[in-house]
Amino acid sequence: MSSRGVRHDSMRARNLAVVLATIHRSGPHTRAELAERTGLTKTTVSSLVADLIEAGVVSESGAVQKGERGRPGVAVSLSGRRVAALGLEINIDYLAACVVDLTRTVRLRRTRPADNRNSDPAAILDGLRVLAKEITAEAEAGGLRVIGAALAVPGTVEGEVLRSAPHLGWRDVRVPDLVDLPFEIDNEANLAALGELWFGSRESDFLYVSGEIGIGAGLVVDGAVFRGTYGLAGELGHVVVVPDGPACRCGGRGCLEVYAGQDTLLGALGSAGSAGSGGSADAADPAGAAGLVGSTGSVGELVARLEAGDPEAVRTCERAGHALGVALTSAVHLLDPGLIVLGGIYAPLYRWLEGPVSEGLGARLAQMRGTPPALVVSGTGPDAAVLGAAGSVIQRIIADPAQLLGL
């Protein structure tokens, strides 16, 4: 509840959002249908639609006649032709960017493989600025107006400060505006969860588990990410699995990351992890893990070994699955998710993880909850975070289109 009363000048901005949300949620509508659905008069709706057309967020798309009495009306739809958003991502082994239009269609994607472990923030941020400038120019050359940007980072974020990204080796890095646009940063697991919401499973209640070099999670409840008090919620990778287990780089012991992080899983290959595996997306990746993002070669190699029945690889994956089952039991008791979505490198490894994870959840949760939350594989692949970043900018426009009109 806002502390301000509803006055007539704020009603217009709010009603613009109500009309746009109606079109966004249930597709093209005539002005008459919009009036009926929103409870606003036809005159008001016509005037609001005129503003939305001017802002470039809706367009008229020909006559429709769906059960409406009288003559057909002209349908008003969300427009993907003008307004767009920029998504950016810094991950351990790549930089990524994408441009998404208002209908959440991906228009452009770029990836730069890189080794960002223990890196110099200024150099990485400069590289990302160049990538952002290039992709924005290309989008604008195509007639799009990029109206905001968001950046996904593999660490904890407070405001515009990246507090701690242990795998990058960054601590308390103030991230400058990388583009001359409204700009914000957020944790990659939160944004990947939103990517899954808008570009993947499209369920409205789930816990997205981001299996990467670090393990994060983003809880979506009724279509919104739960962030906790300081925006630090969802650090699944440091849930305690074995209280006196091996030391974790977070300073704790026996955290999930020690048993199920990418470095541990790839350790089964006798490699030191994915750093330096570099290179471009592996076109031959048998499990479909390679998409926008490159350097999943080592994960592809692990999948190949698993398919060949390599006992060391199978054992490591089972151990990771059991640990994941324990950590997710605690997460289900505390967070009560509607569904569990395994993403990141857990997507290509799903076939081998699903058994031990489901078994653990079933044995520990069945009596208290009847059926434990279902376990599914992510529908977005490795692009989830950068897509979620762009999608979150689109979401803000849809929630408040008046900002494009300077209301």
Next chain:
Amino acid sequence: MSSRGVRHDSMRARNLAVVLATIHRSGPHTRAELAERTGLTKTTVSSLVADLIEAGVVSESGAVQKGERGRPGVAVSLSGRRVAALGLEINIDYLAACVVDLTRTVRLRRTRPADNRNSDPAAILDGLRVLAKEITAEAEAGGLRVIGAALAVPGTVEGEVLRSAPHLGWRDVRVPDLVDLPFEIDNEANLAALGELWFGSRESDFLYVSGEIGIGAGLVVDGAVFRGTYGLAGELGHVVVVPDGPACRCGGRGCLEVYAGQDTLLGALGSAGSAGSGGSADAADPAGAAGLVGSTGSVGELVARLEAGDPEAVRTCERAGHALGVALTSAVHLLDPGLIVLGGIYAPLYRWLEGPVSEGLGARLAQMRGTPPALVVSGTGPDAAVLGAAGSVIQRIIADPAQLLGL
């Protein structure tokens, strides 16, 4: 965002709420101050205040002059004289009821010690119905109008069904309306967290830990309880502390409850738990655990042993504290609370728990979060849940006073 546009007939209900929320948040105000703070005209404010007076939620309380130019105005304040709410609680070893007025002053409290373990739901609910009728009649004889009721239960709730309350031995119990009033039920840890919010620490962001025969938790973020997808969030008692630890009655292994539940703690006394300890509130309770609620005698006995340095009691409490430190580490990583409040029987045991819990949180969290959330003792004592139940009814009236006017 509601799917309905803002029309003028819903504006009045919304503006009544805006004016009442302003008075509720920042105390008595003149009509002129209310106009200034809400952005509404003085004429509108005067008309809204007249409605709120008619509904019995505010009253005029004499002239004030605080920095206002011109003649003093008449202050409008929240009224505790008419509207009130009924809180009810079924716990393992007692039934409780209270009546709270709109200013959240506790007007009446009643407790009936009982042994509700493995009990017949119908018999217990009948007993509670009698208690509710008696206390409501007494409140109404005193001029109060009880406008709604809420019931706290030690188990998981979906709608009006108590899904599972293992310590009561109840499963899938449909709770009928116990009073001829708007009525609802909720988990005791959620309501205890709200009790702490409104009647205890009054912080707006914290994790309330309810140490009872079962251990629950309620997360308050920005003044509201986080409930998860099905309202089952916050089951701290079943967070896994040791994956292959002793069996828990939930069907899992090594849950927090096994190490730090009331039965385990009182086991140090060589007793079978608190069942049958019955009787009225222990006036001699040295740690202030006895308030509204009785049968904390055994906890009093444990406190006495701890004060005398009994090694078995000290060891049990240390073990519970270490387990609580592990489970709370996982909870902090997943939920990101602003503060941790130890309530229920952990309040009188705080002196002995604080060390091991803080030590565990510090060692495991310091590197990732700088300072772990502070640990404090509850300000409400054993009444938290029943007070929170009544308070939640009051909260709904303040959020929507129009319901009292039939708008």
